[in-house]
Amino acid sequence: MSSSQTFFFAAVGDVHGHMNRMVSHLTAWEERSRRPLEFVLQVGDFEPHRHDADLAAMSAPLRYRHLGDFAAYHQRRRRFPWPVYFIGGNHEPYGHLDLHPEGAELAPRCHYLGRSGVVELNDLRVAGLSGIHREATFTQPRPPLAALGTASNKDFTFFNEQDVERALALGRADVLLLHDWPSGIIQPQQAAGFQGQRRSASHDLVGNDYARLLVDALQPRLVLCGHLHRRYAATVAHPGGQRSHVRCLASVEQGADAFAVFQVRGADLQEVAMQE
Template identity: 35%
Template sequence: MLIAVEGCCHGELDNIYASLQDAERQTGQRVDLLLCCGDFQAVRNQADLSTMACPDKYKSMRTFYKYYKGEKKAPVLTIFIGGNHEASNHMWELPYGGWVAPNIYYLGFGGVVTVNGVRIGGLSGIFNHRHYHLGHSEMPPFTSGSQRSIYHVREFDVFQLKQLSRPVDVFLSHDWPSRIAHHGDTNALIRRKPFLKDEIYNETLAAHKQV
């Protein structure tokens, strides 16, 4: 099975699927599965857009709504987790995951699926110490605070994933893995982004600073 992996999607499904199709034409190999590691932006309408807690430059309908409305269908099975640029009210409706459009599946706050014998797990959101030990209490109408806290990882979701009796083959997260900056050209990264230097060396670097 050939699996493609996408980082932050930001609702650009048309462009992502077009890129996959270009790669397929060039290689002669068909992609069987697309995994998206958060910031999927499953925005269905303007109401969804208004619940996104992110910079205004990301508040655009983009192209997911076409797949939700049935105007288009994903050409490849797509599985995604949530990040910190999501429509809070849409993800709130599917805490345990589910289909958001034909051929597009959300793993929920934390979940596992098996595709052609490959076990895929994922944990949505980003870590924030203020909310990690709390439950999921957010509900509409969302405040500016709950729009953000809803995408903070909870200990309960991690605990549930720890109950798995069999290992997973692939695991998706939106936060960067610990010490990720040391698994590449660290000096080049610091030259490009010197403001990350202290966090890299005291091992507090996280994928996102929006809390």
């Protein structure tokens, strides 16, 4: 990251198909702050369902399956005001996304980064890893797309060893997008807030070691996560003195805690107040 330009970008937590709500919140910030956003980064569970067939390929209880807003953007009845770059979470139409394992533009200004991918945005190198971790299948290939309908939809939601190796081979990143959190980021004084939760029976079980491996290896300035539907901030210190600032975001349905805006000024990258 070496550019001397100054610009702003946004990060968004789990969208779950509520693209219109995401757009409304961020355009309101632009109007209040009188500052344009260059692009938006999203951390999975975006749910870009085009139609019922996509919905049928998603892993989720029936009560959570809804088409959402994406069809209007795919059909060009609506348009994202800025480029949106997203990774996959554990509630996605992987029957569609896995047609593009290296990533693709799925609608105008809407880009999937693939199972593991990288993009250069205004001299900012943004890397991402899609999916969540399951140790039992980590060293195994995912089922082929032809198995959809016979294999469990959940089997498509996990990253594997090959995905992580490809992400490690990216070499470096200024920003790293993950769905689940890296392990080892919960401060002891905050441990009580993570006890007995559905996805965190105890604070030391939050996140996964492979996400942390990527943070330690790529040493990004900024790590963005979703999945647990709660906002949290942490810092990971690296042996050479570099630091990775971790920002975990809530879901769009929860409101402001799902959003963050960052200013890039030369080599400096910092979060700015959403209420500006």
